[in-house]
Amino acid sequence: MFERRIETRTSVLAPIWLNKHVGGFPYLAELVDLSPDGMRIRTTLEPEVDVESFSLEFGIPGMANQVWLWARRVRREGKFEGLQLLGTELLDRAYLAQLVRWHSLSRMPS
DSSP states (O other), X not given: OOOOOOSOOEEEEXXXXXXXXXXXXXXXXXXXXXXXXXXXXXXXXXXXXXXSEEEEEEEOTTOSSEEEEEEEEEEEETTEEEEEEESOOHHHHHHHHHHHHHHHHTTSOO
8 A cells, every 4th residue: 555644653652632523522532653744543432423523622631721723634543543633823733743752752672
């Protein structure tokens, strides 16, 4: 399969939970891995509706405010979904890039 991903993803070390908003309601999901332009999540309970794009809300550890993102599903494998982030604002991209760096640095051998 052709690899379309531009940025390398890093696995998230500690659980980061987010709200995936479908049909106007938040549903809990877990962030599995992340890059500045996409992510993979594990869904929990949500309705059986086939929506292609939706909003995500989550808090980055150490930040007081919530980050809101718009995402488009590019793949689904069981409870796992690969998402492309759409129209991400500059400040949110910086937060995501920092989160990727934190988790990448934590994996480096000491």
